[in-house]
Amino acid sequence: xxxxxxxxxxxxxxxxxxxxxxxxxxxxxxxxxxxxxxxxxxxxxxxxxxxxxxxxxxxxxxxxxxxxxxxxxxxxxxxxxxxxxxxxxxxxxxxxxxxxxxxxxxxxxxxxxxxxxxxxxxxx
Numbered sequence: 001x002x003x004x005x006x007x008x009x010x011x012x013x014x015x016x017x018x019x020x021x022x023x024x025x026x027x028x029x030x031x032x033x034x035x036x037x038x039x040x041x042x043x044x045x046x047x048x049x050x051x052x053x054x055x056x057x058x059x060x061x062x063x064x065x066x067x068x069x070x071x072x073x074x075x076x077x078x079x080x081x082x083x084x085x086x087x088x089x090x091x092x093x094x095x096x097x098x099x100x101x102x103x104x105x106x107x108x109x110x111x112x113x114x115x116x117x118x119x120x121x122x123x124x
Contacts, residue, residue: 002026002033004115006097011121012087018120020082022097028113034100035080036111037071039093046096048106050082060104087122094119 008020022035036051050061050071059071070083080097094117102110 002028002099002113004035004097004099004113006095006115006118009095009118009120011123013124014087014089014122016087016122017083017085018087020084020095020097020118020120022080022082022115024078024080024099029078029099032101032103034103034105035073036098036100036106037082038096038098038108039091040096040117041090041093044093046108048108049095051100051104051106052080053103054080055103058104060106062106084120087120089122092120092122 003026005023012018034051034053037049038046039049040046049065050069052059052071052073068086073080096117097115098111099113100111
C-alpha cells in the first residue's frame, strides 16, 4: 500500500508561482514507482500534467504546461514537487498526485494510488 499527501495549493495572481509537494509513504513504496500530477478543473475530466520516474528521474509534461512547470523529486525525503510558474487562470483546478508502477505516463487509469487534492486558484 502507498499513501500520498499533496500540499502547497493556494490563491495566486496570474503570472505568479506555486510549488506543490507530494509526500509518499507506505510499505508498498519503492523506487520503481512513477509519480504524476493531475489537474481537475471544475466540470472537467482529470488530466495528466506531469510525471516523474523515481528511479531515473525521467519526466513527461502535458503540452499545456511545457516551459512553465517543472517536476522534481527528493528520494531521500520520498517527496515529489511540481514548480508551477507563469500561472494562468485556466490553471485553476484541484491538483492531485498519484503513483503508478508503469513508470512514465500521463494517463490516469494507469495510476493505482491517489492522494487527496490541493486547490490551486489563479485569479486577480
